[in-house]
Amino acid sequence: MDEEIRARRAACTDTFLGNGLIRPRELLASIDPETDPDTYGEGGVVTELERHVAALLGKPAAVFLPSGTMAQAATLRVHADRRLSRTVVWHPYCHLDQHEGQAHQRLHQLIGRRTGDPEHLIALGDLEEVAEPVAALLLELPQRDLGGALPAWDDLVGQTQWARERGAAVHLDGARLWEASAGYERSPAEIAALFDTVYVSFYKGIGALPGCCVAGSAADVAAVREWRARLGGTLFALWPAAASALRLLDEGLAEMPARMRHARAIWDALAGVPEVRVVPDPPHTPMMHLLFAASAETFRENARRLAEETGLWVWPSGFATGDPDVVRAELSVGRATLRHKPEAIAEILSGLCM
Amino acid sequence: MDEEIRARRAACTDTFLGNGLIRPRELLASIDPETDPDTYGEGGVVTELERHVAALLGKPAAVFLPSGTMAQAATLRVHADRRLSRTVVWHPYCHLDQHEGQAHQRLHQLIGRRTGDPEHLIALGDLEEVAEPVAALLLELPQRDLGGALPAWDDLVGQTQWARERGAAVHLDGARLWEASAGYERSPAEIAALFDTVYVSFYKGIGALPGCCVAGSAADVAAVREWRARLGGTLFALWPAAASALRLLDEGLAEMPARMRHARAIWDALAGVPEVRVVPDPPHTPMMHLLFAASAETFRENARRLAEETGLWVWPSGFATGDPDVVRAELSVGRATLRHKPEAIAEILSGLCM
Numbered sequence: 001m002d003e004e005i006r007a008r009r010a011a012c013t014d015t016f017l018g019n020g021l022i023r024p025r026e027l028l029a030s031i032d033p034e035t036d037p038d039t040y041g042e043g044g045v046v047t048e049l050e051r052h053v054a055a056l057l058g059k060p061a062a063v064f065l066p067s068g069t070m071a072q073a074a075t076l077r078v079h080a081d082r083r084l085s086r087t088v089v090w091h092p093y094c095h096l097d098q099h100e101g102q103a104h105q106r107l108h109q110l111i112g113r114r115t116g117d118p119e120h121l122i123a124l125g126d127l128e129e130v131a132e133p134v135a136a137l138l139l140e141l142p143q144r145d146l147g148g149a150l151p152a153w154d155d156l157v158g159q160t161q162w163a164r165e166r167g168a169a170v171h172l173d174g175a176r177l178w179e180a181s182a183g184y185e186r187s188p189a190e191i192a193a194l195f196d197t198v199y200v201s202f203y204k205g206i207g208a209l210p211g212c213c214v215a216g217s218a219a220d221v222a223a224v225r226e227w228r229a230r231l232g233g234t235l236f237a238l239w240p241a242a243a244s245a246l247r248l249l250d251e252g253l254a255e256m257p258a259r260m261r262h263a264r265a266i267w268d269a270l271a272g273v274p275e276v277r278v279v280p281d282p283p284h285t286p287m288m289h290l291l292f293a294a295s296a297e298t299f300r301e302n303a304r305r306l307a308e309e310t311g312l313w314v315w316p317s318g319f320a321t322g323d324p325d326v327v328r329a330e331l332s333v334g335r336a337t338l339r340h341k342p343e344a345i346a347e348i349l350s351g352l353c354m
Numbered sequence: 355m356d357e358e359i360r361a362r363r364a365a366c367t368d369t370f371l372g373n374g375l376i377r378p379r380e381l382l383a384s385i386d387p388e389t390d391p392d393t394y395g396e397g398g399v400v401t402e403l404e405r406h407v408a409a410l411l412g413k414p415a416a417v418f419l420p421s422g423t424m425a426q427a428a429t430l431r432v433h434a435d436r437r438l439s440r441t442v443v444w445h446p447y448c449h450l451d452q453h454e455g456q457a458h459q460r461l462h463q464l465i466g467r468r469t470g471d472p473e474h475l476i477a478l479g480d481l482e483e484v485a486e487p488v489a490a491l492l493l494e495l496p497q498r499d500l501g502g503a504l505p506a507w508d509d510l511v512g513q514t515q516w517a518r519e520r521g522a523a524v525h526l527d528g529a530r531l532w533e534a535s536a537g538y539e540r541s542p543a544e545i546a547a548l549f550d551t552v553y554v555s556f557y558k559g560i561g562a563l564p565g566c567c568v569a570g571s572a573a574d575v576a577a578v579r580e581w582r583a584r585l586g587g588t589l590f591a592l593w594p595a596a597a598s599a600l601r602l603l604d605e606g607l608a609e610m611p612a613r614m615r616h617a618r619a620i621w622d623a624l625a626g627v628p629e630v631r632v633v634p635d636p637p638h639t640p641m642m643h644l645l646f647a648a649s650a651e652t653f654r655e656n657a658r659r660l661a662e663e664t665g666l667w668v669w670p671s672g673f674a675t676g677d678p679d680v681v682r683a684e685l686s687v688g689r690a691t692l693r694h695k696p697e698a699i700a701e702i703l704s705g706l707c708m
Binding site for chain 2: 036068203230239
């Protein structure tokens with residue numbers, strides 16, 4: 001984010017994006033000053049959070065890590081180290097494939113095999129084309145870069161069965177598992193039961209300081225813990241982020257059904273706004289992608305004016321699409337979104353196209 | 355630390371070890387609630403700290419990272435990636451060799467070559483025995499596991515010259531560079547000038563939340579920044595630890611000469627206490643190792659009684675030595691040590707042997 005945009009955001013007073021313009025003061029307030037600290041990730045609030053998350057996901061164990069990049073590559077490596085193959089099958093928009101500097105390959109000697117069509121969810125037929133031995137299948141629920149789309153439950157079950165039949169591990173990129181839970185109307189544990197290991201995040205939908213957990217068998221979690229140390233994630237004190245997560249997790253999770261309803265209400269309100277389309281249509285989870293009938297410049301200019309004239313923060317620019325007259329943006333439906341009426345949001349979104 | 359010892363420490367009210375019984379409340383208070391936040395390590399207080407540390411060390415650039423384990427292995431890899439060799443020459447007690455799960459080898463394909471005798475500092479003669487091409491020479495100042503010993507300045511200069519003559523990079527493990535600066539009576543920048551890259555830490559002598567910087571050329575620092583992302587250290591928000599470091603760094607650094615004098619005064623006070631010997635003798639920096647004429651059990655029992663009866667926290671146990679009647683412990687001289695008179699400290703140390 002360049003300095004001009006940072007300054008503009010800092011001057012804004014409201015937003016309907018995600019959990020809002022969370023300021024340092026607000027995040028610091030999520031850390032109990034009486035927190036029982038850990039020592040190098042052992043004991044205190046870190047152990048408490050790990051136990052809470054393991055129980056929530058119905059797994060024997062969980063380990064807290066500073067980031068998803070560290071967590072998921074290490075977890076997949078643990079699966080590969082127990083198998084003959086280094087190949088991990090994933091969607092072309094998998095976070096590890098797109099946003100992690102090929103760390104899986106450079107640090108862990110994993111091969112990411114892109115499976116299926118970028119603009120669609122993985123289907124069983126895509127998996128059946130894979131002939132080589134596979135160490136793990138990674139599924140992201142919901143698929144963020146497809147607007148938070150979820151496969152039908154039976155498809156999901158079939159895909160995880162495909163992996164198990166081949167002796168491959170099944171790993172869930174659950175960066176937004178809390179949102180997937182609302183979309184499926186199934187508990188996090190019910191979804192997690194299909195997977196050997198589950199990664200969940202605390203700073204996105206939950207709005208805590210950065211941090212995450214990997215849950216799974218005691219053996220897999222212990223091995224991830226070893227890699228956390230080697231990767232430099234076993235800090236002398238992990239308690240600030242863990243305390244923030246523990247404080248905010250349950251209330252964030254409890255709010256997910258309301259966020260799901262709000263997402264559908266926003267979609268409803270956009271039915272009469274042809275210049276803003278929703279992907280997926282209707283939304284599967286408390287998030288969606290929006291396609292604006294606007295050039296990149298028009299969108300950027302409208303967003304700037306909105307921020308400067310009304311103090312309302314939206315995306316400073318949209319993502320390019322294949323169509324120069326259409327830009328795309330991601331709407332996470334969070335605490336802040338709930339404070340805005342769907343009709344008011346639809347009107348502002350429409351205004352970004354004018 | 356097991357639960358019994360954690361509970362005992364939590365119940366203590368005083369200590370003369372390092373910066374004291376720092377509680378979460380105190381650490382949280384080191385973070386300004388009005389902190390200008392970063393986004394994925396860019397901007398705000400993180401950039402401010404990086405610039406401050408680069409200037410302090412007289413280097414063109416610096417990058418903030420969550421941990422020394424992440425920082426140093428990545429930095430050495432950057433040096434090796436620019437050279438023909440993967441070999442890094444270091445002391446047998448080098449932190450990467452002893453305490454990082456062989457991450458340098460497993461993640462970065464580096465070979466650590468132990469040079470010289472474990473119980474002595476590296477000497478130029480040790481280096482001259484190295485025949486193979488070398489990617490980097492790592493020197494730790496002070497050498498923590500030798501009680502914070504420093505080589506004579508001219509020896510240090512000669513060793514760094516040896517590396518440069520062979521085209522090897524010279525990296526400083528400056529986890530306690532602030533202490534080395536007090537020991538040499540030279541500025542951090544004067545010491546750093548001998549090295550291509552310098553790692554410094556903020557949670558040990560400075561007493562901030564965990565975090566560190568690597569300073570060096572713009573090119574080396576940019577490459578370390580890429581590895582920070584791949585290793586999972588480019589968190590969405592790095593500002594809490596950076597704000598804590600920026601708040602505490604200058605006052606910690608300013609206190610180092612007083613800590614050095616206090617270390618020498620404690621050594622003086624121990625002159626009449628033959629059952630407690632000091633390594634090195636006299637101390638080179640505001641830290642020292644202590645050799646207690648006590649069995650492991652006697653020491654442990656005395657430390658327990660001291661904590662439970664007086665609320666004074668010391669080491670719950672000593673490190674074993676080759677002699678079953680001698681245990682070893684590390685005394686970091688910090689903010690808390692300054693609040694205790696040398697004679698009083700000597701008396702308590704003596705009591706741990708009885």
